[in-house]
Amino acid sequence: MSDITAPAYRVIPIIPALKPGAMEGKGPFVASDKINEAIGFPGQLVEDWHDRAIAKMGELLSKYRSFRVFMDACVHCGACSDKCHYFIGTQDPKNMPVARQDLLRSVYRRYFTLPGKLFPKLVGARDLTREVLDEWYNYFHQCSECRRCSVFCPYGIDTAEVTMAAREILDSIGYGQKYSNEIIGKVHKIGNNLGLPGPALIDTLEGLEEDVKDATGIDVRFPIDVKGAEVLLITPSADFFAEPHIDSLIGYAKVFHATGTSWTLSSMASEAGNFGMFIGNYEQLRKIALRIREAALELGVKRIVVGECGHAWRVAYSFWNTLSGVGDGADETDRFAMMLQKQLDHRYKQPMHICEFTWDLIERNALTFDKSKNDKYIITFHDSCNVARGSRMGDFAGGQFDIPRNIIKAVASNFVEMAPETIRERTFCCGGGGGVLTDDLMELRVKGSLPRMEVLQQVVDEHGVNFMATICAICKAQFTKMMPIYGFDRRMVGGVHQLVSNAIILGDK
Amino acid sequence: MASVIFAILFYLATLALVVGLLYRINIYARTPAPLKIPTTPAPITKAGVALRMAREVVLFESLFKANLWTWSMGWLFHASLALVLLRHLRYFTEPVWGWVVLIQPFGVYAGLTMLLGLGGLWVRRLFVERIRYISTPSDHLMLALLIGIAASGLLMKFVAHTDVIAVKSFSLGWMRFSIQPLPADSLLYLHLAMVALLLIIFPVSKLLHAPGIFFSPSRNQTDNPREKRHISAWAKQLESESDK
Numbered sequence A: 001m002s003d004i005t006a007p008a009y010r011v012i013p014i015i016p017a018l019k020p021g022a023m024e025g026k027g028p029f030v031a032s033d034k035i036n037e038a039i040g041f042p043g044q045l046v047e048d049w050h051d052r053a054i055a056k057m058g059e060l061l062s063k064y065r066s067f068r069v070f071m072d073a074c075v076h077c078g079a080c081s082d083k084c085h086y087f088i089g090t091q092d093p094k095n096m097p098v099a100r101q102d103l104l105r106s107v108y109r110r111y112f113t114l115p116g117k118l119f120p121k122l123v124g125a126r127d128l129t130r131e132v133l134d135e136w137y138n139y140f141h142q143c144s145e146c147r148r149c150s151v152f153c154p155y156g157i158d159t160a161e162v163t164m165a166a167r168e169i170l171d172s173i174g175y176g177q178k179y180s181n182e183i184i185g186k187v188h189k190i191g192n193n194l195g196l197p198g199p200a201l202i203d204t205l206e207g208l209e210e211d212v213k214d215a216t217g218i219d220v221r222f223p224i225d226v227k228g229a230e231v232l233l234i235t236p237s238a239d240f241f242a243e244p245h246i247d248s249l250i251g252y253a254k255v256f257h258a259t260g261t262s263w264t265l266s267s268m269a270s271e272a273g274n275f276g277m278f279i280g281n282y283e284q285l286r287k288i289a290l291r292i293r294e295a296a297l298e299l300g301v302k303r304i305v306v307g308e309c310g311h312a313w314r315v316a317y318s319f320w321n322t323l324s325g326v327g328d329g330a331d332e333t334d335r336f337a338m339m340l341q342k343q344l345d346h347r348y349k350q351p352m353h354i355c356e357f358t359w360d361l362i363e364r365n366a367l368t369f370d371k372s373k374n375d376k377y378i379i380t381f382h383d384s385c386n387v388a389r390g391s392r393m394g395d396f397a398g399g400q401f402d403i404p405r406n407i408i409k410a411v412a413s414n415f416v417e418m419a420p421e422t423i424r425e426r427t428f429c430c431g432g433g434g435g436v437l438t439d440d441l442m443e444l445r446v447k448g449s450l451p452r453m454e455v456l457q458q459v460v461d462e463h464g465v466n467f468m469a470t471i472c473a474i475c476k477a478q479f480t481k482m483m484p485i486y487g488f489d490r491r492m493v494g495g496v497h498q499l500v501s502n503a504i505i506l507g508d509k
Numbered sequence B: 001m002a003s004v005i006f007a008i009l010f011y012l013a014t015l016a017l018v019v020g021l022l023y024r025i026n027i028y029a030r031t032p033a034p035l036k037i038p039t040t041p042a043p044i045t046k047a048g049v050a051l052r053m054a055r056e057v058v059l060f061e062s063l064f065k066a067n068l069w070t071w072s073m074g075w076l077f078h079a080s081l082a083l084v085l086l087r088h089l090r091y092f093t094e095p096v097w098g099w100v101v102l103i104q105p106f107g108v109y110a111g112l113t114m115l116l117g118l119g120g121l122w123v124r125r126l127f128v129e130r131i132r133y134i135s136t137p138s139d140h141l142m143l144a145l146l147i148g149i150a151a152s153g154l155l156m157k158f159v160a161h162t163d164v165i166a167v168k169s170f171s172l173g174w175m176r177f178s179i180q181p182l183p184a185d186s187l188l189y190l191h192l193a194m195v196a197l198l199l200i201i202f203p204v205s206k207l208l209h210a211p212g213i214f215f216s217p218s219r220n221q222t223d224n225p226r227e228k229r230h231i232s233a234w235a236k237q238l239e240s241e242s243d244k
Helices: A033-038 A049-063 A065-073 A085-090 A097-112 A114-118 A130-139 A148-152 A159-172 A178-189 A198-216 A245-259 A282-299 A310-324 A335-341 A354-363 A385-390 A399-411 A439-448 A450-463 A473-485 A496-503 B002-030 B046-059 B061-066 B068-091 B098-102 B104-127 B129-134 B137-158 B164-175 B186-204 B206-215 B233-242
Strands: A231-234 A303-306 A379-381 A467-470 A493-495
Touching (some): A049 A065, A049 A159, A065 B002, A085 A439, A085 A450, A097 A114, A097 A159, A097 B129, A114 B186, A130 A159, A148 A159, A148 A385, A178 A439, A198 A245, A245 A354, A245 A473, A245 A493, A282 A310, A282 B233, A303 A354, A310 A473, A354 A399, A354 A496, A379 A399, A467 A473, B002 B186, B046 B061, B068 B098, B104 B137, B137 B186, B186 B206
Parallel strands (some): A231 A303
């Protein structure tokens, strides 16, 4: 791991030449029997994997219009070919989105289309062999499902959907990934991805209350499992103890404190993250989301607010209403959804992002700040992929870009943007999303963060930027690791609410 | 004899195209989209989605963001093809509609620009390493086929005229199931045979991108998951089991 060095910056960001095979055999650890079986998958590669994989592909084709259409529609135009951070960083042609999809599409063509059955060579169709299967495992775990390619595809083909389908097929035949499946096991067993049990969590929160008291002299509370609280905060478990995540958690608590909002965490649902999405498994995605529904019903809360986490916000914003009824606008006859929707207060968005929550208060002048507390920082903002391309904030398209920036500008004086082709919906993934934030994929992570690091270097050189704010637990963890490798200070990355926390004035109001 | 063969060929090709496309479109329409996955920022109203789709289909908006070369050549080809197809309406209408008469000269130029666009796309496919890497033989053949169709058509316009009056009486007759003689012109035969081949492969090839775009969830969904519960039939079934 320590021998992995940062690739050199491109002098001009030209599209790199191909290096076929550069990332062959560099996939992640395979899940053990125990890990797979704990979440209902076959322990190891089943004997009739070939037939079961094809059958699973057929099943997914009939259940997901996205997968069905995306298998047919690609014309190999190459619009996406230079858009993936992993391709740019590794130069492996199979990390081009179109080539990654074709690993699966070639098999689709062979088994599900007439030309592929008749003239496989002509249309690039392949039999599903063990080599092809291993290739799937390798390269579909070198995709962070960040959707950057889908922005540029003339048909909106989203490689994330294809990657999810591939991982779903692999899991169904006992060829799952250790990292993601182990974490999903933990969230079911203990309640969060990090495996932090309830008592330890309560301990941590008490410690935090003391820390904040020491630092500010004010009793900021971190309540948990409080029945009848107004707001249930669902946040990534990294916020409870990882650096710099915890500083944002303190920020959320201060915002709640400053406005006298009654809020609570939940020990049962002490995790916003949902790795069910990463493995493309609807049942897991749903089961993990149901914990939030259960906690909300049990605690009787009126509002659900989500902390700084990228994919969790995509799941919460885009999928929760579907999966668990956290949202609005269910049919009157929809008993399952109505049970929760009747309880929630629909004067507010359900669920609401913590940035929407804070920005709303700022707009209503309910918070006061001492901006000079952030004067030591020259700040830039890294848009997290799932927030940027898979969700929204506020009432207008693109609010997910403006609201976090507005907050930063409200609490700090020095803000600069990175290169325009790398922000907002064109943002680059941090290199650690989508189930690859694991040490066994360190080379991939280092190379995949190259495009972001290059443009960060630019604003560091030109504007003296010394803080990159972001609203994703994975981005924060990934960058904390990447910064030193690229010659930056690891503390250069942090949350938006970390900046809020620095500047907020906690009077006695 | 050739007239009969081509008449039958076109009946079959048209049948293959229509049945194949309807079959495919039916599959797309029936397959559920269980989750809200528009690529955001996305329109929050239905009218906005229609506008986004229109920009995508007419202007190739996403491709424009991706790559100017591919966009300019691709758009030039498609726009030219559309004009050329409209120009060909004169073979199927009597009297020819006024606006079809009006666009005739543009249709001729469009034949040339169509060829230019296709050439540009092929150059890119052949000489850009990444695009060459992802190309299958069928990708090249598809371009060859379209270039063949455009070139044979242009040759009949500019070099070796065919008897267009006879061609028109053939096509008008064909539409009424009455087979009229087709001029004995090998260039015309070639042109028609390639067009028939294109119609036949349309519903089983990457040409499905044409209907596919309209069904692409990342482009055709409204961004309103918090405001309206979106649930597919198979996902709803999971619910009854855990309904509390």
